[in-house]
Amino acid sequence: MKIGVAKNKKKIFVSLYKKNIELHPLWLRERVNNQGLLDKNTGQRLYDPADLNHKLKIKKALIKKKLLNVEFTDGIESHYHIDELLEEINKNISNKKIFLWNSRIKNKPFFKFKTDMFNNREGYSFLEKFYKYGFSILKNTPAKKNFIIKFANLIGVVRPTNFGVLFDVKSVRKASDLAYTPHSLSAHTDNPYRKPIPGIQILHCVKNDSEGGHSTLTDGFAVAEYLKKKHKNFFKLLTSVKIRFTFVSKDTILENWGETIELNKNGSLKRVRLSPRLDYVPILKKDQLNQFYKARALFIKLCNSKKFMIQFKLEPGDMLIMDNYRTLHGRTAFNMNIGERHLQGCYIDHDSAESKMKYLKRKFNIYGQS
Numbered sequence: 627m628k629i630g631v632a633k634n635k636k637k638i639f640v641s642l643y644k645k646n647i648e649l650h651p652l653w654l655r656e657r658v659n660n661q662g663l664l665d666k667n668t669g670q671r672l673y674d675p676a677d678l679n680h681k682l683k684i685k686k687a688l689i690k691k692k693l694l695n696v697e698f699t700d701g702i703e704s705h706y707h708i709d710e711l712l713e714e715i716n717k718n719i720s721n722k723k724i725f726l727w728n729s730r731i732k733n734k735p736f737f738k739f740k741t742d743m744f745n746n747r748e749g750y751s752f753l754e755k756f757y758k759y760g761f762s763i764l765k766n767t768p769a770k771k772n773f774i775i776k777f778a779n780l781i782g783v784v785r786p787t788n789f790g791v792l793f794d795v796k797s798v799r800k801a802s803d804l805a806y807t808p809h810s811l812s813a814h815t816d817n818p819y820r821k822p823i824p825g826i827q828i829l830h831c832v833k834n835d836s837e838g839g840h841s842t843l844t845d846g847f848a849v850a851e852y853l854k855k856k857h858k859n860f861f862k863l864l865t866s867v868k869i870r871f872t873f874v875s876k877d878t879i880l881e882n883w884g885e886t887i888e889l890n891k892n893g894s895l896k897r898v899r900l901s902p903r904l905d906y907v908p909i910l911k912k913d914q915l916n917q918f919y920k921a922r923a924l925f926i927k928l929c930n931s932k933k934f935m936i937q938f939k940l941e942p943g944d945m946l947i948m949d950n951y952r953t954l955h956g957r958t959a960f961n962m963n964i965g966e967r968h969l970q971g972c973y974i975d976h977d978s979a980e981s982k983m984k985y986l987k988r989k990f991n992i993y994g995q996s
């Protein structure tokens with residue numbers, strides 16, 4: 627992507643989508659950050675952009691090294707840092723730099739924890755990789771109970787649920803959820819019955835000397851892309867039929883609807899939902915349901931297959947962070963009579979984690995990545 631000025635110096639262009647697109651004078655004028663036009667502390671506009679003259683033009687534009695100087699016909703003169711402007715234009719392109727993976731993944735996004743990492747570049751790298759892969763693992767965190775909350779607040783804001791601020795993944799006699807039993811759990815996303823669905827799940831391993839109890843992860847977007855290529859009709863059904871997901875306990879009834887694979891308007895992947903223990907398919911014609919059940923079964927099979935699923939044992943001190951809109955997780959069964967398995971979990975929303983990533987990016991003047 628490149629920014630250039632026309633010969634007459636009255637038009638500014640950016641090469642985008644293999645075309646030269648003229649930057650509208652108002653688009654640029656709204657982004658002027660001169661003193662007096664923006665509030666010093668908040669960076670918010672001190673004027674209503676609707677009041678700008680819609681016939682506003684560029685009187686003169688000039689690029690000098692990394693700066694674009696612009697003089698508008700309303701007398702305002704300003705300069706833009708080219709890198710910042712390109713960054714702003716980049717935000718209009720929805721293609722996030724994600725990396726689809728399967729069980730042959732090399733270079734898993736593993737990091738070593740350092741107390742002050744979320745005040746420096748390492749914190750940015752960690753979050754950037756997390757968004758690229760849909761998960762990451764931080765090793766060597768203190769294997770202490772409740773440390774997870776301290777950690778979660780370093781990268782975002784904890785989202786409490788009816789399970790509390792955090793939940794203990796430990797087998798109990800009368801469990802309220804299958805997670806709290808020693809049974810295996812097939813690949814799933816968490817809590818699709820909530821509004822909104824929690825964006826990020828964090829699991830912290832406090833103790834794990836049990837027999838079995840390996841964690842599993844699957845890139846739901848990679849499976850979705852595979853279906854799109856190999857089983858178009860199934861993909862169509864999974865992206866269009868809305869499922870009801872529900873959680874019911876003595877005093878709680880939660881319910882939400884959504885597609886197994888949800889798409890953005892431009893057809894790109896938005897999120898996956900899979901929770902085969904608490905999903906309810908709507909009434910459809912028998913033929914359609916026949917097809918849907920086949921599609922769902924294949925999706926579940928692929929998500930739990932050797933081709934797509936990775937498996938590893940969490941060690942005490944490991945912090946696993948998962949994008950609950952993309953990555954499915956599960957675990958193998960474990961023996962309650964040998965050793966102890968104790969994980970603690972909590973949720974945070976995407977906006978707070980993205981905010982942290984963007985904050986660190988700005989702090990260290992990093993351009994061109996997510």
Ligand SMILES: [Fe+2]
Nearest residue numbers: 805815816955
């Ligand atoms: Fe789960």
